[in-house]
Amino acid sequence: MSAFDVMKQTNQLNWHTLLVGFECGWCKKKNLIAYAETCLMQTGNEIDSDLITIASGEEIPEDELVSIGSHFLEVQGHPMSQxxxxxxxxxxxxxxxxxxxxxxxxxxxxxxxxxxxxxxxxxxxxxxxxxxxxxxxxxxxxxxxxxxxxxxxxxxxx
Known part of the structure; x- marks a missing residue:
């Protein structure tokens, strides 16, 4: 088990916790990609281009992936506040x-x-x-x- 597994088990994974965790080295790029894939499967008809980019982000540099995730949060009306x-x-x-x-x-x-x-x-x-x-x-x-x-x-x- 890892801290990431605890986050998952306690239902604390969201874009804010994932991006902070990614920037701090507590989760990996594959975790962001998997979460984006899950979100895409749950969205139904509304498909967001940022989610698609993150879900296919294996080749995207890490800093760009964080930037795309932050943009997604802003578009959703939940920017990364302090x-x-x-x-x-x-x-x-x-x-x-x-x-x-x-x-x-x-x-x-x-x-x-x-x-x-x-x-x-x-x-x-x-x-x-x-x-x-x-x-x-x-x-x-x-x-x-x-x-x-x-x-x-x-x-x-x-």
Whole structure:
């Protein structure tokens, strides 16, 4: 399982989360293409040229694919606002933490990965207890579980 799989299982995949995830390296070009194909199958008679381009985008450079996806969002009336980007990042943070807590590695390795996630997401305040340098005595993995619960409630995910 991966953070992408968690996003999929919790129905958090949409154009905002996919584009943010793609730009951050959390999902791949094939994921954008597959999502565009799914959207095309669900649209019925209204076929969007941006969706067609993305669905056939194997040879399109990555930056151009992001640009086309952003254009599609604008045309649909849902541009990538800072608020949408921040919410997408929080959803990815949730997915990464869920993945981490469920992965089948030692607690020591989980804690090491947790430190990387803490840094990757910019040292968010609600993850301070996840740090091995925290002085509050809380197990970092227990703290990560609390962050997952909090994000789940705040983002209305589970």
């Amino acid at each position: 608020e949408a980007k921040n919410e997408s990042i929080e959803k990815w943070r949730f997915a990464h933490l869920v993945w981490l807590l469920q992965c089948h590695v030692s607690d020591e390795e989980k804690i090491s990965l947790l430190q990387e996630l803490y840094a990757q997401f910019g040292f968010p305040d609600d993850m301070a207890s996840c740090s091995i340098y925290s002085s509050n005595g809380v197990d970092p993995l227990v703290a990560a579980g609390h962050v997952v619960e909090s994000l789940s409630r705040r983002l209305k995910l589970l």
